[in-house]
Amino acid sequence: MSGPNTDYDPVEVAAVSPAEVEAARDAALAAIAAAADLEQLKAVRSEHAGDRSPLALANREIGALPPQARKEAGQRVGQARGAVNKALAARQVELEAENEARILVEEAVDVTLPTDRDPVGARHPLTTGSELIADIFVAMGWEVAEGPVIEAEWLNFDALNLGPDHPARTMQDTFWTEPADNHVVLRTHTSPVQARTMLTRTPPIYVVCPGRVFRTDEYDATHSPMFHQVEGLAIDEGISMAHLKGTLDHFATQMFGEGITTRFRPSYFPFTEPSAEVDLVCFVCRGSQVNDEGETCRTCRGEGWIEWGGCGIVNPRVLQACGVDSSRYSGFAFGMGIDRTLMFRHGLEDLRTLFEGDVRFTTAFGSEL
Amino acid sequence: MKAPVSWIRELVDLPADVTTEVLTDRLTALGLKLEAIHSADITGPLVIGRVLTQDKEPQKNGKVINWCTVDVGDANGTGEPQGIVCGAHNFGPGDLVVVVLPGGVLPGGFEISARKTYGHLSAGMICSARELGLGDDHDGIIVLPPDAGEPGDDVFELLGLDDEVIEFEINPDRAYALSLRGVAREAALGFGAPFTDPAERSLPEVDGRAWQVEVEDPAGCPVFAARLVSGFDPTRPTPDFMKRRVEQAGMRSISLAVDITNYVMLELGQPIHGYDADKVAGALRVRRAREGEKLTTLDDAVRDLSTEDLVIADDSGPIGLAGVMGGATTEMSDTTTRVLVEAAHWDAVSMFRTGKRHKLTSEAGKRNERGVDPLLPGAAADRVVELMVEHGGATAEPGFTLVGTAPERPTISFEPDLPARLSGIDISAVTTVESLRAIGAAVTESGDGSLEVVPPTWRPDVNDPYDLVEEVVRIVGYDQVPSVLPRRATGRGLTRAQRLRRRIGRTLAGAGCVEVVSFPFVGEATFDRLGLPADDPLRSTVGLANPLSSEEPSYTTTLLPGLLEAAGRNVSRGAPGVSLFETGTVAFPSENGPAPIYGVHTRPSDAELEKLLEALPVQPLHLAVVLAGERSRAGWWGEGADAGWTDALAVVRRLADELGVRIQVANAARMPWHPGRCAVVSIDEVVIGHAGELHPSVCKAFGLPARSAAVEVDLDALMAAAVDVTPGPVFSTMPVAKEDVALVVDASVTVAEVEAALREGAGELLESVRLFDVYTGEQIGEGRKSLAFALRFRAPDRTLTDAEISAARDAAVAAAVERVGAVQRT
Numbered sequence A: 001m002s003g004p005n006t007d008y009d010p011v012e013v014a015a016v017s018p019a020e021v022e023a024a025r026d027a028a029l030a031a032i033a034a035a036a037d038l039e040q041l042k043a044v045r046s047e048h049a050g051d052r053s054p055l056a057l058a059n060r061e062i063g064a065l066p067p068q069a070r071k072e073a074g075q076r077v078g079q080a081r082g083a084v085n086k087a088l089a090a091r092q093v094e095l096e097a098e099n100e101a102r103i104l105v106e107e108a109v110d111v112t113l114p115t116d117r118d119p120v121g122a123r124h125p126l127t128t129g130s131e132l133i134a135d136i137f138v139a140m141g142w143e144v145a146e147g148p149v150i151e152a153e154w155l156n157f158d159a160l161n162l163g164p165d166h167p168a169r170t171m172q173d174t175f176w177t178e179p180a181d182n183h184v185v186l187r188t189h190t191s192p193v194q195a196r197t198m199l200t201r202t203p204p205i206y207v208v209c210p211g212r213v214f215r216t217d218e219y220d221a222t223h224s225p226m227f228h229q230v231e232g233l234a235i236d237e238g239i240s241m242a243h244l245k246g247t248l249d250h251f252a253t254q255m256f257g258e259g260i261t262t263r264f265r266p267s268y269f270p271f272t273e274p275s276a277e278v279d280l281v282c283f284v285c286r287g288s289q290v291n292d293e294g295e296t297c298r299t300c301r302g303e304g305w306i307e308w309g310g311c312g313i314v315n316p317r318v319l320q321a322c323g324v325d326s327s328r329y330s331g332f333a334f335g336m337g338i339d340r341t342l343m344f345r346h347g348l349e350d351l352r353t354l355f356e357g358d359v360r361f362t363t364a365f366g367s368e369l
Numbered sequence B: 001m002k003a004p005v006s007w008i009r010e011l012v013d014l015p016a017d018v019t020t021e022v023l024t025d026r027l028t029a030l031g032l033k034l035e036a037i038h039s040a041d042i043t044g045p046l047v048i049g050r051v052l053t054q055d056k057e058p059q060k061n062g063k064v065i066n067w068c069t070v071d072v073g074d075a076n077g078t079g080e081p082q083g084i085v086c087g088a089h090n091f092g093p094g095d096l097v098v099v100v101l102p103g104g105v106l107p108g109g110f111e112i113s114a115r116k117t118y119g120h121l122s123a124g125m126i127c128s129a130r131e132l133g134l135g136d137d138h139d140g141i142i143v144l145p146p147d148a149g150e151p152g153d154d155v156f157e158l159l160g161l162d163d164e165v166i167e168f169e170i171n172p173d174r175a176y177a178l179s180l181r182g183v184a185r186e187a188a189l190g191f192g193a194p195f196t197d198p199a200e201r202s203l204p205e206v207d208g209r210a211w212q213v214e215v216e217d218p219a220g221c222p223v224f225a226a227r228l229v230s231g232f233d234p235t236r237p238t239p240d241f242m243k244r245r246v247e248q249a250g251m252r253s254i255s256l257a258v259d260i261t262n263y264v265m266l267e268l269g270q271p272i273h274g275y276d277a278d279k280v281a282g283a284l285r286v287r288r289a290r291e292g293e294k295l296t297t298l299d300d301a302v303r304d305l306s307t308e309d310l311v312i313a314d315d316s317g318p319i320g321l322a323g324v325m326g327g328a329t330t331e332m333s334d335t336t337t338r339v340l341v342e343a344a345h346w347d348a349v350s351m352f353r354t355g356k357r358h359k360l361t362s363e364a365g366k367r368n369e370r371g372v373d374p375l376l377p378g379a380a381a382d383r384v385v386e387l388m389v390e391h392g393g394a395t396a397e398p399g400f401t402l403v404g405t406a407p408e409r410p411t412i413s414f415e416p417d418l419p420a421r422l423s424g425i426d427i428s429a430v431t432t433v434e435s436l437r438a439i440g441a442a443v444t445e446s447g448d449g450s451l452e453v454v455p456p457t458w459r460p461d462v463n464d465p466y467d468l469v470e471e472v473v474r475i476v477g478y479d480q481v482p483s484v485l486p487r488r489a490t491g492r493g494l495t496r497a498q499r500l501r502r503r504i505g506r507t508l509a510g511a512g513c514v515e516v517v518s519f520p521f522v523g524e525a526t527f528d529r530l531g532l533p534a535d536d537p538l539r540s541t542v543g544l545a546n547p548l549s550s551e552e553p554s555y556t557t558t559l560l561p562g563l564l565e566a567a568g569r570n571v572s573r574g575a576p577g578v579s580l581f582e583t584g585t586v587a588f589p590s591e592n593g594p595a596p597i598y599g600v601h602t603r604p605s606d607a608e609l610e611k612l613l614e615a616l617p618v619q620p621l622h623l624a625v626v627l628a629g630e631r632s633r634a635g636w637w638g639e640g641a642d643a644g645w646t647d648a649l650a651v652v653r654r655l656a657d658e659l660g661v662r663i664q665v666a667n668a669a670r671m672p673w674h675p676g677r678c679a680v681v682s683i684d685e686v687v688i689g690h691a692g693e694l695h696p697s698v699c700k701a702f703g704l705p706a707r708s709a710a711v712e713v714d715l716d717a718l719m720a721a722a723v724d725v726t727p728g729p730v731f732s733t734m735p736v737a738k739e740d741v742a743l744v745v746d747a748s749v750t751v752a753e754v755e756a757a758l759r760e761g762a763g764e765l766l767e768s769v770r771l772f773d774v775y776t777g778e779q780i781g782e783g784r785k786s787l788a789f790a791l792r793f794r795a796p797d798r799t800l801t802d803a804e805i806s807a808a809r810d811a812a813v814a815a816a817v818e819r820v821g822a823v824q825r826t
């Protein structure tokens, strides 16, 4: 080892000669450039910039130089070390980046691997369909009214102008609860909800009533003892069939798309007078396949119209039974099958798929319609 | 109702350019909805042929065929005689026959072509009525009258084969449209065409001498007409036109006498009954049946009569169920020569009840219970007599019995602007008056501008101003109704319950459950499959008086059966696992029945309404969940997991958290759950449902994998407890201190109990406590378990000191030691 107090040693002092320093620096820079990875760079750092590296030793020799030589030598060694350290740092950054990039490459996965670990849920289209309908009306300022499915005979029939001997009562193949003289039925339509609304609220009334109803129909591809209806009721001053038409046109457009409107045909329902059947422009062919024998639309069977439901002006007898002043107010009502509406909206072939509970059916619809 | 177009046109003079399509479109717009158009199933060429030669050629099989040449004019394109082989013998040279030429198609898709047969080239066919679908008892060839036309003439019109039959869907209020008279009147209305009323006949003087009739119940039978014919020839066939029309209308041709009564019913809408007058003993009496009386009706059924049934009786007792079906003893037969003709107007409600009581639907009953024009009986009886004279060789006996008078039609006061107000169409008072007159109403204008309207007798359905509005609007046209949105609706949006239900549905779907809608019908067997004990309250159901299946005669008290069945169905269709949920009402019987029936002329009082509602079954909204088989899937990532009791509880807790409801769970034994793996779920000590693993026997009964789990809760109760406005949560941002403790307790001690003790002991600094491990084994000892809890402590305002933390932890452990006998494991 050299120290400041030792004698001047020409051999050792040779270490700080320009040639030596330059050589050491070049060797270091070459080694740095040649380092292929961080591990090698670490070794290079220790060899060329560590305590025992030539430049570190040279640095230590500076003190042994005569004062007049120190400055020059110090500068020379300092610059060399600076260059080496800078190169080391740069190579370090370079190699780290390379390393990270390599890790990312190595960590690549096959994104086509399945990820279906957790079960997928869904809501039933009858639920989401009812909500869709409700939302269309709520957006118009209507409310959604509900009532029980097991209902008083009086509310299901009498209050709706379906007296005990009304022929229409036999059309409705009712489930009666026991004992039969208990006058309690499984509601055959959601109309008793309308009666309940009129009985308990004062006009103006604007409500839709979606819900489950029952008839003693045998179960097949197009009939079910349980199905779903939505009915609407508006009671206000000056209500006319024009408001009914406007409301149903709006409903149809919202449900099936622009340009899908309705048509009325005279019909008969005890609840309404005048009464009408509502047909819907076929939203599949839009009437383009009427009388086209070559290509018959499956949705409307080439008629251009789809039977959608019934409607009319609320019969004043119903208003009377439900305590609404028929001299001041008039109203309209309409009703259609939700199941049926979904069947043609979504092209369902068999009504029973709605009630089987096969998850492949329901999950196809997701959580909203 | 099926109406032949030719018959309609006979009664209304429609313009020639009105095609059947145009006619049905117009009638549909007026309210007679087209169901179908039926037409003869024949395509030409079908022409008149004159038989020129007829050579009889015996065959080896003993049969004799005719080799004919037939002049078909230019219809075959050559004008040469057509050679045709024919097997029938009821014709000869010179006769005019009906020939179908090659290229024609007969009913049943039978295509005609020239073919070699019996050694000749037979080019076409000489037709019988049967082959043309014109009836089935004419075996012979149709031989046309000599003046029918020239060879080569088209015969479609001649044979009525061009006649189309319109089938209408008739609404129950349009009873008059169950007749040609009614349909034609509507057609006349639709096209402004002249209408010939077939009921307008000049009738003989009423003298009561046709037959003695006594009406004891004029309310049930306001009008009764009787006529008598004698010398009727029962062997005569029904004329072709009548037979065809009766069959076109969908009825069977039976005999001339019966066909005439049906023909007149179809024509006028008035049901007719014909008696074999020689079998009627004494006067006809119209009365209610007496207790214990029986009647054998035409369908050979013996019927026990009710004292509410209207009957026609003679000296022998009841001989007919009035207006619905005649009796067997006085039935017309193939020897009847004297016919007593009855045409009566009956009370519609009585007809409806009798039909319902005896489960009898007849063409007569269908019309009588909907309401028939009360002015028809006399005319209808006269028309029957006319036809029996004309076609049956009968003699009309003098005398016309007509008892009673037609009930008066109401006079309706009517504001002429009501149609405009209710329809939204600009309808003038003039149009209103014209429209009402067009339907046959008598309209007078009273001084104050309102109208006095008397509806026509054939429209018993028109009684109120609103009924008149419908008449005016359907004539003006429903297609004229403008489309206008009402403007006043100011609703309050969805109700709380509606919003919560949507939220619950979405939460469950988010938890991987699929919604199901199933039928609510159950029976004892259903409850047996659930393993419910005999006295289980779920077995007391609301029964159905007329269930579709005797196996499932009740409305359900639990949603699980439908859901378990759906789960089983999915499994049987190959699903490795299935998570289902359903929300729906269940029903429990009410003790407060029967439900009253109130009048409909005024609103029931609030107290009356309350009584009505109390009589209804209690119908809470339930939620059920079934988790069966694979719940999380196995895959390249590793193992999957099957559903179990924890998944059931996790669903319940997730729902409670979503609604901000604090629920408590405790072990319970209740079918259909596993007795050791069932939780009773409560809110503030009120039970709202159960969750856990299903009993192995239930899994087996429904075809589900072992350890399938289920939940059923009262959703009304859960929603009632939902937090409406969640208070803003307060939490500290100071450092957290985590402490784990392991406590050994008796195996019977629940985690909830230990946790509650820790919570109470730890005091306010405790932020959370969570069990993270359960250990049992030799080190712990028989009947003991070690529970490891992670405690987190945090102060709102400062960093906790070590001393504070260990003091809190020690206090928590001390509470557990004291309250549940825990021993800290070190």
Ligand SMILES: [Zn+2]
Pocket (backbone or CB within 6 Å): A282, A283, A284, A285, A286, A287, A289, A297, A298, A299, A300, A301, A302, A303, A304, A305
């Ligand atoms: Zn279409």
